[in-house]
Amino acid sequence: MTEEKKTLVKVNDVDKVFKRGSEEIHVLGGLDLQIPEGEFLALMGPSGSGKSTLLNLIGGLDRPSQGSIEIGGERIEKLSSRRLASWRARHVGLVFQFYNLMPVLTAQKNVELPLLLTSMSRAERRKRAGIALEIVGLSHRTGHYPRTLSGGEQQRVGIARAIVTDPTLLLCDEPTGDLDRKSGDEILDLLQALNAEQGKTIVMVTHDIHAAARASRTLYLNKGQLSTEPEE
Secondary structure (H helix, E strand, O other), rough: OOOOOOOEEEEEEEEEEEEEEOOOEEEEEEEEEEOOOEEEEEEEEOOOOOOOHHHHHHOOOOOOOOOEEEEOEEEEHOOOHHHHHHHHHHHEEOOOOOOOOOOOOEEEEEHOOOOOOOOOHHHHHHHHHHHHHHOOOOHOOOOOHHOOOOOHHHHHHHHHHHOOOOOEEEEEEEOOOOOOOHHHHHHHHHHHHHHHHHOOOOEEEEEHHHHHHOOOOOEEEOOEEEEEOOOO
């Protein structure tokens, strides 16, 4: 009998409304979601369906217009801006489609960036970044600048930066969207390994059915609601 995993993420009755002048744009409406600890969840849906909005809410990058978001027992929508930023630095690793690396910094220094928000010593930051780069298979590229790395290597640096703080959640927004199939598959292999071998809880937004197939569960977002089947 397998032990039931505890719920890490609880999204309850969440609405998200954006205002554009006098117009209100309802993106999410009464949305509920639970994510168990250690799950690899893929979120799919048409463009403009609110996938990235939901990811940003879970990561504390935005706040819901209504409803609650609980991560590891903490109601993050109730935190002040300062406390939310501190919570995010400790608990959330972000992976972007276009890498968002600093071109004037080496791979090593890019990975160290999130650690600058901690009281960690320079030597410890360097050690932690080195370990993260080793995990993603780039220990031989620590001194290279982004312009000298392939797209797949740049995304690996992005993933190393996301995991260097040992976050509770790894949130990936179209992580293979700017890569060819071979490089994309290598990134998906890495995400699966982080999930299976290190128990990372991963939420991945993707348009790619091939990428979503690597997740342990796929949900579809359309018209502000989640379902287990795509809308026909």
